[in-house]
Amino acid sequence: MSKKVLIITYYWPPAGGPGVQRWLKFAKYLPEFGFEPIIYTPKNPSYPIIDDSLVNEISSDLKIVKTKIWEPYQIAEKLNPKAKAYKAGQFEKAENQSFLSKLSVYIRGNFFIPDARKFWIKPSVKFLKKYIFENQIDTIITTGPPHSLHIIGLELKKTYPILKWIADFRDPWTEISYHADLKLNKSSQNKHKDLEKQVLQNADCVIATSFTDAENYKKIGANRVEVITNGFEEADFSNSKLEQFDNTVTTVDESSKPVTLSLSKGETQNSKLKTHNTFTITYSGGLELARNPLVVWKALNELVQENQDFAADFQLEFIGNLSKEVKNSIIENNLSDYLIEKGYVSHKESIELIKTSNLLLLANFPDEKSKGIIPGKLFEYMATGNPILAIGPSGGDVEKILNETQSGEYFTHEEIRDVKNYVSDEYKKWKTDFVKNPSSKIYQYSRKNLTYKLSEIILSL
Numbered sequence: 001m002s003k004k005v006l007i008i009t010y011y012w013p014p015a016g017g018p019g020v021q022r023w024l025k026f027a028k029y030l031p032e033f034g035f036e037p038i039i040y041t042p043k044n045p046s047y048p049i050i051d052d053s054l055v056n057e058i059s060s061d062l063k064i065v066k067t068k069i070w071e072p073y074q075i076a077e078k079l080n081p082k083a084k085a086y087k088a089g090q091f092e093k094a095e096n097q098s099f100l101s102k103l104s105v106y107i108r109g110n111f112f113i114p115d116a117r118k119f120w121i122k123p124s125v126k127f128l129k130k131y132i133f134e135n136q137i138d139t140i141i142t143t144g145p146p147h148s149l150h151i152i153g154l155e156l157k158k159t160y161p162i163l164k165w166i167a168d169f170r171d172p173w174t175e176i177s178y179h180a181d182l183k184l185n186k187s188s189q190n191k192h193k194d195l196e197k198q199v200l201q202n203a204d205c206v207i208a209t210s211f212t213d214a215e216n217y218k219k220i221g222a223n224r225v226e227v228i229t230n231g232f233e234e235a236d237f238s239n240s241k242l243e244q245f246d247n248t249v250t251t252v253d254e255s256s257k258p259v260t261l262s263l264s265k266g267e268t269q270n271s272k273l274k275t276h277n278t279f280t281i282t283y284s285g286g287l288e289l290a291r292n293p294l295v296v297w298k299a300l301n302e303l304v305q306e307n308q309d310f311a312a313d314f315q316l317e318f319i320g321n322l323s324k325e326v327k328n329s330i331i332e333n334n335l336s337d338y339l340i341e342k343g344y345v346s347h348k349e350s351i352e353l354i355k356t357s358n359l360l361l362l363a364n365f366p367d368e369k370s371k372g373i374i375p376g377k378l379f380e381y382m383a384t385g386n387p388i389l390a391i392g393p394s395g396g397d398v399e400k401i402l403n404e405t406q407s408g409e410y411f412t413h414e415e416i417r418d419v420k421n422y423v424s425d426e427y428k429k430w431k432t433d434f435v436k437n438p439s440s441k442i443y444q445y446s447r448k449n450l451t452y453k454l455s456e457i458i459l460s461l
Helices: 018-033 052-057 073-079 083-087 099-111 118-134 148-159 177-181 186-202 211-220 241-245 294-306 308-313 324-332 347-355 368-372 377-384 397-405 416-431 440-445 447-460
Strands: 003-008 035-042 063-067 139-144 164-169 205-208 225-227 279-284 314-319 339-343 359-363 388-391 408-411
Touching: 003 018, 003 118, 003 148, 018 035, 018 052, 018 139, 018 447, 035 118, 052 347, 063 118, 118 148, 139 148, 148 164, 148 186, 164 186, 164 447, 186 211, 205 211, 205 447, 211 225, 211 368, 211 397, 279 347, 279 377, 279 416, 294 308, 294 314, 294 324, 294 388, 294 416, 308 314, 308 416, 314 347, 324 339, 347 377, 359 377, 377 388, 377 397, 377 440, 388 397, 388 416, 397 408, 397 440, 408 416, 440 447
Parallel strands: 003 035, 003 139, 035 063, 139 164, 164 205, 205 225, 279 314, 279 359, 314 339, 359 388, 388 408
Antiparallel strands: none
16 A cells, blocks of 8 residues: 655746656656655746646646635735736845845745745645544645745644654755845844744754755754655657667666766767757756856957857857846947847747757856755756856855766856866867766666655655
């Protein structure tokens, strides 16, 4: 008989974005490891991004329980259209904010603690107390942000102390970069920290998506912390360079245990896998001002000015929302003629686009606090087998993964010369049809292998 696991998540299809992908895939593979996942999610949520194509990926056998939610964003967006971006943690520079925007952010940070989904806590706890008892559920998983869902878990743990509770932090709470932009007063800051500490100390296990975050949660007082990063779906990357090159894979065998077979060290191949008549650098996902990789635009500007062949072959492609401020900085660096904006596309289409790119761009915040952020798109980037150019703070966790999997190079926001040289080197490889064989170590980040790790954690509680 399968063991029931209740997964409490705000983001669920038709919501778009990596937060949805994470638990959609866990729910898909958990039955293969002897678990029956049950999804608890809002009936009428206010999502910043919609991707209807993800609805088709929900298993017909999956049990989904929904209750109504009331969110102030539904009112806030009518008063201030920019409130929609605030839901995703995207804030304008303070000096550019209107009075209405400043007021919206202040209210969001100080009156809705831990977040604007707080009004779903009490009705959810009331409903789930009964549901857990009637359905004999002994394990729950809460995933945040929004961190209100962790408060639901905290209250259920108080009611049923023997209940096993896993708190999955897809992003940090008080350590996330935009937390400082919430205009918190001292009392509100203390409330956030106190709630965060209660969650970390009372959960039977905390799951972090990065190594740095895991260490931070331990410092705050978490009893047990495990790292399960985001990942990629192998089926989405058929005909990618990774699949074409790699005759040995890491997967889950018939006994439901991961099997890892590595290639010989340093093995490479040449290939005629040129996918564009142009040398395409692609950024997938939303890109706001706080993560703007100016160092890349400056390096590209210099290459365009100095190398006529590069200028003739190059294009800069964006998939997703490109903020006005970032676009202006690209134009200021004389790159407007090379800019292609695809806008928001379905997840399926975005994968096809990154598979045919020649160099994939990843950008993180420049500050030290962001070392632990590992964007979910990194793993899908790696699964294409295409080289990656990553920008972020010194010593970021992304750098560790890129080095381990030999998937690309990592630079800080100040290393313009090194960025320029790396892009130039990748361009030369493209011109000569040279492609390095991707490492089989990438397969440890497949969704199925990551779900196996989750199943082992659940069984160990």
